[in-house]
Amino acid sequence: MALSEFELIRRYFDRPQAAVGRDDVVLGIGDDAAVVTVPGDRDLVLCMDTLVAGVHFPENTSPEAIGHKALAVNLSDLAAMGAEPAWFTLSVTLPQADADWLAAFARGMFRLADHYRVQLVGGDVTRGPLSVTVQAHGLVPRGEALQRKGAAVGDCIYVTGTLGDAGMALQQGLRAAPALRQRLDFPSPRVEAGLALRGLASAVIDISDGLLADLGHLLEATSLGAMLWIDSLPRSASLAAAAAANSGNPHYDIILTSGDDYELCFTVSPGQCAAVESRLTALPGGCSAVGVIEAAPGIRCQRQDGSSWVPAGSGYQHFRNGNG
Amino acid sequence: MALSEFELIRRYFDRPQAAVGRDDVVLGIGDDAAVVTVPGDRDLVLCMDTLVAGVHFPENTSPEAIGHKALAVNLSDLAAMGAEPAWFTLSVTLPQADADWLAAFARGMFRLADHYRVQLVGGDVTRGPLSVTVQAHGLVPRGEALQRKGAAVGDCIYVTGTLGDAGMALQQGLRAAPALRQRLDFPSPRVEAGLALRGLASAVIDISDGLLADLGHLLEATSLGAMLWIDSLPRSASLAAAAAANSGNPHYDIILTSGDDYELCFTVSPGQCAAVESRLTALPGGCSAVGVIEAAPGIRCQRQDGSSWVPAGSGYQHFRNGNG
Numbered sequence: 001m002a003l004s005e006f007e008l009i010r011r012y013f014d015r016p017q018a019a020v021g022r023d024d025v026v027l028g029i030g031d032d033a034a035v036v037t038v039p040g041d042r043d044l045v046l047c048m049d050t051l052v053a054g055v056h057f058p059e060n061t062s063p064e065a066i067g068h069k070a071l072a073v074n075l076s077d078l079a080a081m082g083a084e085p086a087w088f089t090l091s092v093t094l095p096q097a098d099a100d101w102l103a104a105f106a107r108g109m110f111r112l113a114d115h116y117r118v119q120l121v122g123g124d125v126t127r128g129p130l131s132v133t134v135q136a137h138g139l140v141p142r143g144e145a146l147q148r149k150g151a152a153v154g155d156c157i158y159v160t161g162t163l164g165d166a167g168m169a170l171q172q173g174l175r176a177a178p179a180l181r182q183r184l185d186f187p188s189p190r191v192e193a194g195l196a197l198r199g200l201a202s203a204v205i206d207i208s209d210g211l212l213a214d215l216g217h218l219l220e221a222t223s224l225g226a227m228l229w230i231d232s233l234p235r236s237a238s239l240a241a242a243a244a245a246n247s248g249n250p251h252y253d254i255i256l257t258s259g260d261d262y263e264l265c266f267t268v269s270p271g272q273c274a275a276v277e278s279r280l281t282a283l284p285g286g287c288s289a290v291g292v293i294e295a296a297p298g299i300r301c302q303r304q305d306g307s308s309w310v311p312a313g314s315g316y317q318h319f320r321n322g323n324g
Numbered sequence: 325m326a327l328s329e330f331e332l333i334r335r336y337f338d339r340p341q342a343a344v345g346r347d348d349v350v351l352g353i354g355d356d357a358a359v360v361t362v363p364g365d366r367d368l369v370l371c372m373d374t375l376v377a378g379v380h381f382p383e384n385t386s387p388e389a390i391g392h393k394a395l396a397v398n399l400s401d402l403a404a405m406g407a408e409p410a411w412f413t414l415s416v417t418l419p420q421a422d423a424d425w426l427a428a429f430a431r432g433m434f435r436l437a438d439h440y441r442v443q444l445v446g447g448d449v450t451r452g453p454l455s456v457t458v459q460a461h462g463l464v465p466r467g468e469a470l471q472r473k474g475a476a477v478g479d480c481i482y483v484t485g486t487l488g489d490a491g492m493a494l495q496q497g498l499r500a501a502p503a504l505r506q507r508l509d510f511p512s513p514r515v516e517a518g519l520a521l522r523g524l525a526s527a528v529i530d531i532s533d534g535l536l537a538d539l540g541h542l543l544e545a546t547s548l549g550a551m552l553w554i555d556s557l558p559r560s561a562s563l564a565a566a567a568a569a570n571s572g573n574p575h576y577d578i579i580l581t582s583g584d585d586y587e588l589c590f591t592v593s594p595g596q597c598a599a600v601e602s603r604l605t606a607l608p609g610g611c612s613a614v615g616v617i618e619a620a621p622g623i624r625c626q627r628q629d630g631s632s633w634v635p636a637g638s639g640y641q642h643f644r645n646g647n648g
Contacts, residue, residue: 032404032530033371035469040364047357048413052452080356089372091457128376129453133415145359206356
């Protein structure tokens with residue numbers, strides 16, 4: 001096949017306006033650029049993430065999952081800012097124009113996009129090694145964007161959902177339980193939780209590089225430290241089952257250091273904890289209190305019996321080997 | 325070397341706010357996303373382009389040129405919308421963390437960014453085959469974005485600058501004159517011309533795939549055709565010299581079908597032509613009248629003596645071989 005870039009874009013990505021139908025899109029796909037309107041009482045929130053085959057997803061990942069994940073990781077960044085997703089642009093680089101691949105990729109991407117009423121407004125299809133870049137745009141009431149900085153000593157530390165499923169799926173490869181692989185391939189961005197945290201959380205970050213690494217970034221922003229209650233870290237039933245099958249190893253390391261879960265980690269001042277828990281319990285993923293902000297820099301881990309626990313790794317970094 | 329993603333971003337891309345110092349940037353590099361403000365009387369213009377090594381630039385291209393070009397091609401898209409550049413995000417995928425490469429890349433990119441007061445607000449550095457994606461954001465008075473559609477029968481067709489230099493540089497490779505290679509490596513986005521065309525041009529597109537291909541897109545938007553005056557197509561002195569050295573071949577094909585010049589092609593109703601020429605003559609690149617919009621679909625080319633001329637190719641398309 002020899003579809004031109006224009007035909008490819010038209011066939012797979014330029015859907016009728018009605019598919020999402022945002023009335024703030026003045027001009028969508030098909031010109032040199034897209035034109036949108038931002039209400040005067042909103043700030044614009046921007047993020048961009050690239051997924052490279054073999055680096056950010058296993059080579060055997062389905063095109064549906066790649067399409068989903070490329071958008072999901074960006075919606076997760078918007079969630080960490082408390083922003084409502086609005087529009088996105090997409091750049092796909094692929095070795096050849098493969099109609100089946102593109103159809104499946106678009107299916108995975110648009111299923112998630114439609115769920116959150118976020119509209120594809122432009123982009124680029126080019127030839128080259130497989131990689132996908134998404135830029136997502138969200139809106140937040142002026143001055144209310146959640147940030148990494150803002151945590152204070154004594155604030156509770158929370159995470160949404162459960163941790164370690166995606167990391168276990170990566171580690172186990174084809175042996176992984178379907179529920180674990182689903183978490184790796186089709187992560188759920190915590191958009192609703194992010195919106196609910198506006199005005200309540202003191203600091204928020206999304207967990208893309210592992211809890212220790214990303215909580216570390218949150219702490220760096222204010223030069224504080226943290227105590228994590230290692231036995232309170234939320235694990236899925238599937239991860240617990242994998243742990244039980246593996247001589248009862250609790251997989252603390254995977255829970256603390258594996259990326260790709262795309263949960264939120266956030267801090268809340270003690271007076272707001274009840275309000276946060278009540279709001280988030282009703283939302284997808286819920287939340288768990290996992291520790292407390294302390295003045296001494298660094299992250300310490302404590303078992304239920306008060307004994308301390310030292311992690312082996314501190315999260316994934318793209319130009320290191322994982323144990324930075 | 326083993327710089328982490330965070331150290332890389334900090335060292336090369338997170339410059340002091342003062343370097344550009346836009347006061348509409350609420351939160352720049354360093355959080356999950358950037359936060360910016362859009363004035364209530366402006367529309368937001370978005371575009372994204374990816375450059376892949378060996379596809380969009382020769383493998384021997386200098387990192388300065390890659391940094392310049394990745395931003396320039398996006399500023400060219402903004403120019404075609406009449407938008408004023410404001411912010412951009414950047415995703416760089418590179419095989420290894422190479423400090424010299426990144427320093428030179430950043431130098432090339434920021435020289436252009438600073439010239440147009442466009443601020444880098446976020447992005448991503450990942451490991452993988454070399455490619456660069458930039459998303460640029462511009463502002464335009466509400467409802468005034470220039471578009472591809474809008475040309476009418478009898479409108480004059482103009483192009484800015486000169487055509488074919490970049491194509492000739494690509495064709496001649498290492499033998500190309502420095503001035504030609506400069507056009508390929510460091511294209512000048514016609515930002516000033518785009519701003520000057522607001523309210524005057526009936527339709528605008530930037531020339532990234534060759535005049536025939538891009539004028540073709542402009543015509544498709546209104547199902548019209550065009551007559552091009554082949555002898556009026558603007559050529560640089562360097563291209564003319566290359567032509568003279570090559571048995572006097574006028575290189576019409578290169579002028580018409582080679583991409584990478586990043587000039588603007590636009591149409592103007594006859595009553596506005598004098599105003600456009602007067603405005604654009606004072607700006608970098610100037611402009612030349614090269615034809616007229618006609619009712620019959622298709623693009624025809626005419627010599628000065630009234631004889632017709634038929635081009636051999638119709639522009640570069642990423643999934644074809646160039647003669648689609």
